[in-house]
Amino acid sequence: MGLIKNIKSYSEGIQISAEKREILTSFLSNGFPTTKDEEWKYTSLKKVIANEYSIENKGEIIDSSIIEKYSLGLKNKIIFSDGKLINTPIIKGVNINDFSEFESANTDSILQLNKALSQNGFTISVEKNTVLESPIEILFFSTTVNGFSQYRNQISIGENSEVKFIERLQNLNNSASFVNHFTQINCAKNTKVEYNKIQNNTAESQLIDTMNVYQEQDSTCNINTLIFGGSFIRNNLNFEQNGSNCESNMNGVSILNNNQLADNHTFVDHKSAHCRSNEMYKGVYLDNSKGVFNGKIMVRPDAQKIDAFQSNNNLLLSDTSSIDSKPQLEIYADDVKCSHGCTIGQLxxxxxxxxxxxxxxxxxxxxxxxxxxxxxxxxxxxxxxxxxxxxxxxxxxxxxxxxxxx
Amino acid sequence: MLQIKELKAGIEGNQILKGINLEVNAGEIHAIMGPNGSGKSTLSAVIAGKEEYEVEGGTISFDGKNLLELDPEERAHNGIFLSFQYPVEIPGISVSNFIKTSITEKRKAQGLQTLPTKDLLKMMREKMELLSIKKGYLSRNMNEGFSGGEKKRNEIFQMAMLEPKLAILDETDSGLDIDALRIVANGVNKLRTGDNATIVITHYQRLLDYIVPDFVHVLHNGRIIKSGGKELALELEEKGYDWITKEADKKWA
Incomplete structure (x- = not known):
């Protein structure tokens, strides 16, 4: 059995479009990536997909005390329970809606699966010239035992707007839940966005998180990823800079113990001139934990005067912890500043x-x-x-x- | 207060200290001088409890306690302070946060209540004034980007905050210009009471013009080969070390 079979039997009982059926068929014949795929060389999904999952989620009511426990107490909260949107705040200049279809460029098999079967997620559109003082908190609760859930979220930020987000996925039981999470952010001209991911789920929970960020000129987007809990975490964070004077910043902190695995894959596609990217990933590994970092920076031929900085620093605090770190720089322009550094050490x-x-x-x-x-x-x-x-x-x-x- | 008897210690199988005897009482200042490689820094590291050094023989007792059985932090809790020759940079922790942690841990070990932040800051301001330390300094990262003089002043500042019974100043003067030297020495002198003691480890006689020792010891090849009063330092300045080291080498050959 395993996840592929669970998905197969689930998909036989549902109605989806011919296009989606085709994507699904292609996914089912190819399966999940294996360590033979370059992008998954150091991270094996074998154990994750060998488990049995329950795909039909119930969507239970969440007690307000539980929401409080996992919330940072901010007034703007978007709350999901097993895929169902159960709370949306009312914010001037911000339209928050349930899941809606959108195209995504990335074609990896995990996103194919997400595209084919995902029915849940949020759609946020921020009007022009909207500056939010208070961040928007987004909580995804899971109550299903061994639940497999997929979210597909889209955020569009209108020109000159500034918004901050805090996201947290929380399993409310101790089972091996698995989430295939996808978020796309479109940043219009002169926008400022900060998105904070608190990845502190229960010990057995598993996550593949993909985020695609598209930036127009003069926009700044900061993505912060804090990894503390969960047995398996893979983050794919992709930026595409489509205008001049864009800035993409990434900060990551992983503190892992026991048998945790956290893999941060980042990709910055510098397509325009006069842009910047900064990434700083720090990892601390105890016990038998394992880290993976793969940071790809692409500078296209016309993207001159790029300033790209990448660092990945790691502390191995036990004899049996490990880190695989790989910078990948592809530079096709001649007037750029790119630097990267990776350190692995002890205290x-x-x-x-x-x-x-x-x-x-x-x-x-x-x-x-x-x-x-x-x-x-x-x-x-x-x-x-x-x-x-x-x-x-x-x-x-x-x-x-x-x-x-x- | 401190009694060292026949102390033998080394690192990675090399014996560096070959039988040190030293007694330090409350209210005293002792200077330990000697050429490079004589074992001065090893002695301070062994007293402070650096684990790379193996003690092969002898004893160190401090206020009647067997110091060699204590962890470095326990030695600090009991009142020992080592001013490092090369203070370590700790990026990410401000000076104030570091000192707060340090004092909190010491008080915890002594069974005392945590000092209220207000009192702690007041104390910091007083001690900063004593050492002519500027305000912005507290929020800087511990020793990061500090000049040599600032690092040494930071050591004495921590000493002032922790109020140790026995302070060991390991080459605190090396690399200091004369103004910084005066400030540091002045700080040390002002912190002196009848209840505490100081061991000044130095290469140069110059520091001893400002911190006047009661006793001067010459360390050579892992042994104290001569002890005397403050005039011994002047004699060493004038004649160098050769006249005593040669004699000692003959004796221990």
């Missing part, structure tokens, strides 16, 4: 001794150094509540009682 013994000699116990010293290591990426987040949560989750994950604020 500095001299720094540990220095702190211990000042009375800071070894576990606390390790936590402070780990925090210091990750903080550069955390500090780039502009939403205070997210920053505070990140610090709290970090201290919790490292099992120390430390207050990082002063």
């Amino acid at each position: 500095d013994d001299d720094a540990l001794f220095y702190m211990r000699s000042r009375g800071i116990g070894i576990e606390e010293a390790k936590a402070v150094l780990t925090y210091a290591f990750a903080s550069e990426a955390i500090e780039n987040i502009s939403v205070e509540q997210v920053k505070t949560l990140a610090k709290k989750l970090l201290a919790k994950k490292l099992n120390v009682d430390l207050d990082f604020s002063l």
